Amino acid sequence: MPDPEPEENISGGESGGGRAATFDPATAGTRAEAVIDRLGDIYWTKTYGGRPAFECLVRTVLSQNTSDKASQPAHDSLMVRYGGTDPRESDLAAALAAADQQTLAETISSAGLYNQKSERIIALADDICEEFGGAAGFDEFVKNGDPDAVRDRLLEMNGVGPKTADCVLLFSGGRGGVFPVDTHVHRIARRMGLAPADADHETVREFLERDVPAEKCGFGHTAMIQFGREYCTARKPACLDDPEACPLADRCDQVGVYPASGEVVDPAEASE
Template identity: 65%
Template structure:
């Protein structure tokens, strides 16, 4: 895991994150999960997503694995500066000298591993779809479940990466990618079971959230996890006024009296 500090804002959700600003009518939330996201929508941006190029989004998300935006964004920018002027980005990356990719993405951490994944998926996109533009059309137009399954068959592409491509490139409603922050927050809130894995948290959220709120729910939750619901020192330790979701939260794994926190899964463990 990278020691680089997180940026003060979530790049994928803020002004530079793509998508279009929209207004969501709060109405009456039908689930606590929806009420949480409505509250976060008052703190942060409300957006509908889509419009990013699918292959670029895939590469960007691979670079973000196990590192922060502050480290992975410059790596992505250098990689695009070096290769994006080629006739086809996927072909250019597939055929590029590996050490050239490694040099460009070094700041992202795990650079040898990520370079191998990028070249492997680039070769797949070139060979199976004919190039990055055809892959982009596939992601935008085919059935979302089929696209997700296809992405998950690529070695080095996990559920969060596949879901981010569906959200940020495909603009698919009902997709709630689960990263480390989302996984922690919704188990700590008591909305997902304390021992739920990433996929189980995703299933809970997508079942209990209006499809159109999933995208900004994902990005706003990340920002909330950075600013308030951190792993070791959540704001709720400072009392009800310190956290905007205090009244909606079960604080699973958080002991306000002693000021200690454990992973929600460990809160149910036997002594």
């Protein structure tokens, strides 16, 4: 089940890594901030942070190369089998380090690539138990350690890329100024002209974290994903047939989108 929408339109806060954000495109300091502010008029904003770090890491691994619709049931089944009757008192890392790989693979099969993901999760659990003593120690490190050191250590872990590391920092650590870049964010930022058309994921992250205030990055990440699913899809963005159908049409460079011909290409191809 998705998180219930809050009663108030808020972002940041103590558990979200920053103060409440004001969404006003007219006063935005950069074009990227103006885009995020406009998204603040469309989507509910939320606070982030506070999720158990290892569970967040596992959840993000399960989501790799698949949809939330497929990965969420896998996460739920994993938690039922390995999370214990009271997750606050059990050690998920210890339980998964001791898990039978084939049983875990069957448990998370809805997420796809389940053999690879089950091996990866068990290896991560082993690593975390050995270095941090279990899930609680890892949680302490993620939430209170130096953000750069936490990110560097996460990236050293097998199967953890920049997006996974940044999601753990954001959703568990509640770190301000962290803007995870998934396929939607990567496409939209380049298509709109917020980052170079040929930028890789890390370069897009650098541009967004530079141009979007720290307290708005978490909301910007989730809002751009939602916007990518509803309006700025990969093959048929809303502006292709009707510019007025997109609420951000006046903020977009339409890099790689050609309404006259109906063609849509990757922004990097449009820059060639």
